[in-house]
Amino acid sequence: MPLLNKPRTATSGAYGGDPAPRSLIRLRTALTVFFALDGFLFAGWVVRIPAIKQQTGASASDLGLALLGVSAGAVVTMTLTGRLCRRFGSHPVTVAAGTLMSLSIALPAQAHSASSLGLVLLVFGVAYGGINVAMNSAAVDLVTALRRPVMPSFHAAFSLGGMIGAGLGGLVAAGLSPAAHLLALTVVGLLVTAVAGPTLLRHPAPVSAPASVSAPASVSARASVSAPAGPAARPSGRTRRLVVLFGVIALCTAYGEGALADWGALHLEQDLNAHPGVAAAGYSLFALAMTAGRLTGTALLERLGQTRTLVLGGATAAVGMLLGALAPTAWLALLGFAVTGLGLANIFPVAVGRAGALAGPAGVATASTLGYGGMLLGPPAIGFLADWFSLPVALTTVAGLAGAAALIGYAARKSAS
Known part of the structure; x- marks a missing residue:
């Protein structure tokens, strides 16, 4: 069954006879801005990790433990955010979290030890x-x-924001201190939140009923703009297992995003003697490739379907990361990073979107917790493996998990169809 099989009109979709296409467009624009802001702020932080590492005097394992602070805070919060979204709505929670993220981005530059950095x-x-x-x-x-x-278009905005944040970070890395850079990001984040936030606060999110297992994610649920109703029916055991399965797929691929974000620049600079600007460009190139892949993600899904998209993406990312980790020169490693970005581009949004179609906000929370848990727990794991073996060897685990995601996606093709 194709993902797109009926024309849209001014009154079609979740709003029935209420013509509100402009409201949908405004919501999509504002939400896209928040995805881009998230990527922009996160990338601005990660490109300064080498400087923060030097500032705190942390070893690779010390830095890994400090990065575990991000993991712990995020994973614990993710388990609660689904409930907050059900109680207050996903739009107010998005605005509140965007404000807190903008404020907190300035804090790492004030740390002068690994322990304070972790806090x-x-x-x-x-x-x-x-x-x-x-x-x-x-x-x-x-x-x-x-x-x-x-x-995928929302996640393309995240990648585009990451590309811009990393690119600007690379440009200012030599002439601007981490404290000044991250404080500037705080100002930008608060301004963007002040501009885009009111749109989300004025318009409630469409409320969708959980989809059946056999329905495509894009057309499977009915929606309205009414306030959230009572508690949704408890998903079946099979649905919960499928949600967890998609969460594991998201984890396998998000592990690679986190690893490249936190360790890619250090690998280029430390192992391949790349200039700091070139090292910072590594994550920017990775983000650019992910952006390109996600901008074409809708067409790819309509043409290939979910299973082929997952399998092809995982296999491509595995090959690309082997090149990125083991290449003897920085330029070959950069090529590997780009191929990895193309491969990983659509796996995470497909997995999270499918989980949400199956079980609503609870499905999104479960898959996101697993997925972003992989993104945030991956960097500390890379740090320990780098101490025990080497950073290039540690980065090959990204290829292994990308291949595992492809295998899981293929094995689950009948259950998830």
């Missing part, structure tokens, strides 16, 4: 976890209302 990253992790679950919950509802598989 401030705990606050950053709380904000990061909250905004990602809230945004994805809002996006799933909007995808249902639009009746098109546009979930």
